[in-house]
Amino acid sequence: MKLVSEKNVQRILMAAAFSAISALLLIALFIFNEGLPFIFKYGLKNFLFANEWQPQLGKFGIFPMITASLWVTFGAMIIGAPLGVAVAFFLSEYVPKSVMRIVKPTIELLAAIPSVVYGFIGVMVLAPIIRNNFGGPGLSLLAGSIILGIMILPTIISISVDSILAVPQSYREGSLALGATVWQTIYMVTIKASKSGIIASIILGLGRAVGETMAVIMVAGNAVNIPHSPLDSVRTLTANIALEMSYATGIHRQALFATGVVLFVGIIILNSIASVALRKRMVK
Amino acid sequence: MRIHPRITQRIAVTVLSAATVLTLLILIFIIGFIFEKGLPVLSLKFLTSSPEDMGKAGGIFPTLIGSVILPLLAIIIATPLGICTSVYLCEYTKETLGTKIIRFGTDCLAGIPSIIFGLFGYIFFVVTLGFGWSILSGGLTLAVMILPTIIRTSEEAIRSVPKSYREVSFSLGATRWQTVKKVILPNALPGIVTGVMLSIGRSIGETAAVIFTAGSSLRIPTSIMDSTRTMAVHFYILAREGISAENAYGTAATLVIAVLIVNLSAYWIMNRFIAKRS
Amino acid sequence: MSSKFNIQDLSIYFRTDKVLKNVTMDIPANNILGIIGPSGSGKTTFLRALNRMNDLEPGSRSEGKVLMDGIDITSPDIDVVALRKKVGMVFAMPVPLPMSIFENVVYGVRLSGINDKTHLDELVEKSLVSSYLWNEVKDRLDMSGMRLSGGQQQRLCLARVLAMEPEIILLDEPCSGLDPISTSKIEDALTILKSHYTIILVTNNTKQAARVADNTAFFLMGELIEAGQTSHLFTHPVKTETNDYITGRFG
Numbered sequence: 001m002k003l004v005s006e007k008n009v010q011r012i013l014m015a016a017a018f019s020a021i022s023a024l025l026l027i028a029l030f031i032f033n034e035g036l037p038f039i040f041k042y043g044l045k046n047f048l049f050a051n052e053w054q055p056q057l058g059k060f061g062i063f064p065m066i067t068a069s070l071w072v073t074f075g076a077m078i079i080g081a082p083l084g085v086a087v088a089f090f091l092s093e094y095v096p097k098s099v100m101r102i103v104k105p106t107i108e109l110l111a112a113i114p115s116v117v118y119g120f121i122g123v124m125v126l127a128p129i130i131r132n133n134f135g136g137p138g139l140s141l142l143a144g145s146i147i148l149g150i151m152i153l154p155t156i157i158s159i160s161v162d163s164i165l166a167v168p169q170s171y172r173e174g175s176l177a178l179g180a181t182v183w184q185t186i187y188m189v190t191i192k193a194s195k196s197g198i199i200a201s202i203i204l205g206l207g208r209a210v211g212e213t214m215a216v217i218m219v220a221g222n223a224v225n226i227p228h229s230p231l232d233s234v235r236t237l238t239a240n241i242a243l244e245m246s247y248a249t250g251i252h253r254q255a256l257f258a259t260g261v262v263l264f265v266g267i268i269i270l271n272s273i274a275s276v277a278l279r280k281r282m283v284k
Numbered sequence: 285m286r287i288h289p290r291i292t293q294r295i296a297v298t299v300l301s302a303a304t305v306l307t308l309l310i311l312i313f314i315i316g317f318i319f320e321k322g323l324p325v326l327s328l329k330f331l332t333s334s335p336e337d338m339g340k341a342g343g344i345f346p347t348l349i350g351s352v353i354l355p356l357l358a359i360i361i362a363t364p365l366g367i368c369t370s371v372y373l374c375e376y377t378k379e380t381l382g383t384k385i386i387r388f389g390t391d392c393l394a395g396i397p398s399i400i401f402g403l404f405g406y407i408f409f410v411v412t413l414g415f416g417w418s419i420l421s422g423g424l425t426l427a428v429m430i431l432p433t434i435i436r437t438s439e440e441a442i443r444s445v446p447k448s449y450r451e452v453s454f455s456l457g458a459t460r461w462q463t464v465k466k467v468i469l470p471n472a473l474p475g476i477v478t479g480v481m482l483s484i485g486r487s488i489g490e491t492a493a494v495i496f497t498a499g500s501s502l503r504i505p506t507s508i509m510d511s512t513r514t515m516a517v518h519f520y521i522l523a524r525e526g527i528s529a530e531n532a533y534g535t536a537a538t539l540v541i542a543v544l545i546v547n548l549s550a551y552w553i554m555n556r557f558i559a560k561r562s
Numbered sequence: 563m564s565s566k567f568n569i570q571d572l573s574i575y576f577r578t579d580k581v582l583k584n585v586t587m588d589i590p591a592n593n594i595l596g597i598i599g600p601s602g603s604g605k606t607t608f609l610r611a612l613n614r615m616n617d618l619e620p621g622s623r624s625e626g627k628v629l630m631d632g633i634d635i636t637s638p639d640i641d642v643v644a645l646r647k648k649v650g651m652v653f654a655m656p657v658p659l660p661m662s663i664f665e666n667v668v669y670g671v672r673l674s675g676i677n678d679k680t681h682l683d684e685l686v687e688k689s690l691v692s693s694y695l696w697n698e699v700k701d702r703l704d705m706s707g708m709r710l711s712g713g714q715q716q717r718l719c720l721a722r723v724l725a726m727e728p729e730i731i732l733l734d735e736p737c738s739g740l741d742p743i744s745t746s747k748i749e750d751a752l753t754i755l756k757s758h759y760t761i762i763l764v765t766n767n768t769k770q771a772a773r774v775a776d777n778t779a780f781f782l783m784g785e786l787i788e789a790g791q792t793s794h795l796f797t798h799p800v801k802t803e804t805n806d807y808i809t810g811r812f813g
Binding site: 006086089114116211245246264 | 289290292293296297299300301303304306307308310311314315317318364365366368369371372373376386388389390391392393395396397398399400401402403404406407408428431432435459460461485488489490491492496516519520523524532536539540543544546547548551
């Protein structure tokens, strides 16, 4: 009797797992199904590298958006990575464990704040500061980078702290026993040992930045042009989809799905690199 | 000229602690800013009355309903599916190339931007299946969005149960399901619950996936096929269209309070568990 | 004395490694069999063959037969779950489950659906008395098992096995992390228990085997080198390897 219900339990679990995985596959298939035909018809090179996005004229070059996404993400990395890694090291190496256990979750609250709130603060606080001190419209690449940099901090800090804490204490003790200071130990030993994990955290943070939509729509300006200065207004790939989706039809809509395909592929590539880096950390 | 190690140590400590203080200040500023402008707007009337004049006046009651119903529906669908999937993957299958691919796939999907889920939800639920802009479309979309995260965090929680517990259970003549039910799930539960709560928090704050699937109707929904607006969407519309700065702040404050409560509860649960163990 | 186990040409493979090589031996009932040998000699693998725990390792397979009371337990038709209720195991590291002492002891019993309170109470007392732990914990059965000391935890694990009322008890280096007092308590318990159970004790401490085991088997590199009455094996070992190991020439 018990054997029969064991089999049933296994069947139910397998069915659930199967449906969950099918659902996830479905998403990938649908996006590709909607977007790929357009890419084949329009031409990948034209899509990715043409400069003009004018749906009403049938021009669907997303190059400006690609550069915008790349620049904004790069800017976010410049701001978020050093800050995040610095905080991660401070929390893991210099601060007593009891303090870390309170401060780390507190900082992780940054991740809980909805992206629209970030966008809003960017508009109300950050953009005027940029406008008044640096010129330009304020709603700019710079504003987007700063806000995104802050948004990816929790990701970078969280995963980096885990990597740093995973470095065996014996590594540190060996160094300290030779008379090195804590900083020297970090600099010469701990960084190297936790490098893969920290890099993985930055790559995952970049993935978040690339995928961010609402905050960027609110602060980056949304003009379709290739940025020449951080003060220029820009429109990212995600913003483009979100802004035009509600009224796009026909081939215009397909182009937006194709943009989704580009994002999808990009994220998968980023994730693969990150998981390779994370696996290297485990092996160490 | 070589700088004395003590001095570089000093500089390092100063820089690193400054970074940490800066980060904390940013967090405090964000919450403080929203609360300073938003808390005064909050009142029982604000939370329980409906918006008037497209949100320029009145309260946010329908959006509260939306913000509760959509994450609730998503959790109801995604949690059992996600936990069953992770239990099946961890305990009932051997580690093969197939399971590695599945794991990679779930990891990737956990990182896909919510706008893509919005696209999917729109084309699949709203249009193809004909559900229209509705609570159903929105709930289903959010469910697939949080499913990978729930699978991932559940898997981590299940894996962190020591192998020796399983061995002991089997050696005492337990079946696989008995081991899962009596030893593994109870011990993995806090990790699983934390993952679920964080997903709730994410759903409450979600905008891109919701606006294209649940719509933005301000009416109080009466059925699962009705469109609804969440607080996050409402806030976005108020802010972007410049309808009412005051109500925008009030909505934002409510939103932030909601996600803070959910996240802090998740931490509290995790801490209770860690304390009970040691 | 009748044989509880009749092992015929048993070999165990983990993927392509032949970890246990053609072991043939009889294990008498109501007896303590000590299994000695250096690390990696296959002692644990042999032990785990007796309750099919090797099945949990991916890529493991066995050749040959293990007859328990005349039935071949290596056969795929065997109900492994039922087998493990008859053959209990105590592991090297004490593994109290994260539950109260009471729940730890009755964990296996509850799996069979037995939930009657009085029955369980009696069972708990009997098991904890037999494992020499009752007096130390009788007033705090609700306390988490994880808060006991190492030696107490291991005795708890023994009680947990005893509560199943098995026929055979397998112990895999049970005293390896324990202090001498806990060790002697467990050894005393085993000596009393053997009249009701067949006990097989893997140990890396030859002196423990000499103290406690009626018969001893010496394993080296996956092979059974020699087995016999303990007193005989230790004073007049037949094979040179046995002699070298016992006298400490290698370990």
